[in-house]
Amino acid sequence: MSGNPESAQLRRGTLASVALLVVFLAAWEWGPGCLGIPPYIVPPMSAVAKEAVRMWNVSGLAMHTGVTAAEVLIGFLLGSLLGAFFGYILGMSPTAEVALSPYILALQIAPKVAFAPLFVLWMGFTIYPKILVAILIVFFPVLINVLTAVRNVDPDLINLARAFKASRAQIFWKIEFPASLPPLFAGLRIGSTLAVVGVVVGELVGGNLGLGYLLAFGEGQANTPMVFVAILMLTLVGGVAYLLVILAERRVLHYMPKNALSGF
Amino acid sequence: MTDTIRLEYRNVTMRFAQGAGHLTAVENVSLSVRDGEVVALIGPSGCGKSTLLNIGSGLAAPSAGDAFVDGERVEGPNAHVAFMLQKDLLLPWRTVIENVMFGVEIQRVPSAERRQRAQALLDNLKLSDFAGHYPHQLSGGMRQRVALARTLAVDPTVLLLDEPFSAVDAQTRMVLQRELAQTLKSAGKTALLITHDLLEAVTLSDRVLVMSPRPGRIVDExxxxxxxxDDPLARRRHPRTGEYVNRLMQRLGIGHDGEPVPA
Structure with missing residues (x-):
């Protein structure tokens, strides 16, 4: 335990982090009052906590959180699968990339959240438009990372496999695919947080389910603590999604040197 | 060593398109390597040494001329040839033994035999303690040894070695050179060794071929x-080694003013 400079560093860092949290919570609780900020602008922490309990008991906070989490999960999974699929296709076929890249670029430049009202028009106040926005927003970082990874595989590695008479499929499964995994996971990390953004925007635009709906509802009621609760829960959903990606990454990329995997 | 010719280049010329015209990398190169022989190929940078390696391994087709391995014309990659580069090209997601098995796995050698062959090579190259390690846990010299084991695992007739030790430190290089020399000798392998290191060329080979600057031609043998x-360390101490290196330096025009002596 002691004597190891790394663990000492870790302990000091954790302590400082906890101390920072305490300071922040205290500042939140008493800061606004001291500065004369009214509670409808920044409600103190206790008011937000009380509102969270009320929402849990009365407003179905758990159910709304579950709906949002499910939309995030489905949107993230489908968006990642599609992104990875097209990333591999485009990475392996320069012709396909030349043909499709202008459209993909245009779609990437278009602000994806702006599609939310359109999707709601098409699919109504269901969970589908939210999932679709999430798919669209997750798609690109995953696609770009996979595409770049496949392109950047050392040509000498491919030649090595070719010299052993590897088939195209063997080159993909034994070299290109495993080589693409670290950048794929970097893309999934980004995607996991973006999926929440996509879902919330969809929920804000229309419907009566999910944390985005509670957010808009709270705003309409001028219920600032409710808005705070919704934001906190959204952060929690995003955090869990991110954590799951990291756990999967640690398992899959177990061969990587420890310091190459960041803790975030 | 027998008189059978294992590797042969017959009037090989390689041109690459460059802008409107083309660039001749190697021109009319003929050489042959007998069974069990190690031939070193030296020459200035960019003289097309590596191009010859690509042609021999079937990764590139010459613009003119032919390469033969074991009397068969090289039409593409084939199981008789394996190459090893300056880069170890180990796959970071495979353990040492899995990396050694990479080639035999692609060639669909049955899994039990794969493992057996890899294990034997690891034993020979003193790597058995590291079979389960990942490449990033190894030193540069050990990684290169794993690459050598992977090259030998497919049991090639001919090894094409492109500056295999130029990226490791001087002392490790001497150790690796000796291991390579012993392995080549005891397994009776035929090898073409491309190198910049004149001392390496002299101590590891039976013959040294000297190439001219681009377009590469063989100008001396x-x-x-x-x-x-099989003992490059003993050869280093041999009085004639200095003479050979000196002669190669002269041939390449190193340490002399002006162009290399014309052929």
Whole structure:
């Protein structure tokens, strides 16, 4: 335990982090009052906590959180699968990339959240438009990372496999695919947080389910603590999604040197 | 060593398109390597040494001329040839033994035999303690040894070695050179060794071929008439080694003003 400079560093860092949290919570609780900020602008922490309990008991906070989490999960999974699929296709076929890249670029430049009202028009106040926005927003970082990874595989590695008479499929499964995994996971990390953004925007635009709906509802009621609760829960959903990606990454990329995997 | 010719280049010329015209990398190169022989190929940078390696391994087709391995014309990659580069090209997601098995796995050698062959090579190259390690846990010299084991695992007739030790430190290089020399000798392998290191060329080979600057042509051939091709460290101390290196330096125009002596 002691004597190891790394663990000492870790302990000091954790302590400082906890101390920072305490300071922040205290500042939140008493800061606004001291500065004369009214509670409808920044409600103190206790008011937000009380509102969270009320929402849990009365407003179905758990159910709304579950709906949002499910939309995030489905949107993230489908968006990642599609992104990875097209990333591999485009990475392996320069012709396909030349043909499709202008459209993909245009779609990437278009602000994806702006599609939310359109999707709601098409699919109504269901969970589908939210999932679709999430798919669209997750798609690109995953696609770009996979595409770049496949392109950047050392040509000498491919030649090595070719010299052993590897088939195209063997080159993909034994070299290109495993080589693409670290950048794929970097893309999934980004995607996991973006999926929440996509879902919330969809929920804000229309419907009566999910944390985005509670957010808009709270705003309409001028219920600032409710808005705070919704934001906190959204952060929690995003955090869990991110954590799951990291756990999967640690398992899959177990061969990587420890310091190459960041803790975030 | 027998008189059977294992590797042969016959009037090989390689041109690459460059802008409107083309660039001739190697021109009319003919050389042959007999069974069990190690031939070193030296020459200035960019003289097309590596192009010859790509042609021999079937990764590139020559613009003119032919390459033959075991009397068969090289039409593409084939199981008789394996190459090893300056880069170890180990796959970071495979353990040492899995990396050694990479080639035999692609060639669909049955899994039990794969493992057996890899294990034997790891034993020979003193790597058995590291079979389960990942490449990032190894030193540069050990990684290169794993690459050598992977090259030998497919049991090639001919090894094409492109500056295999130029990226490791001087002392490790000497150790690796000796291991390579012993392995080549005991397995009776035929090898073409491309190198920049004149001392390496002299101590590891039976013959040294000297190439000209681009377009690469073979301008000289020096038979290394010394004992101990399986012991490069002993050869280093041999009085004739200095003479050979000197002669190669002269041939390449190193340390002399002006152009190399014309052929």
């Amino acid at each position: 020096i038979a290394v008439d010394m004992p101990g091709r």
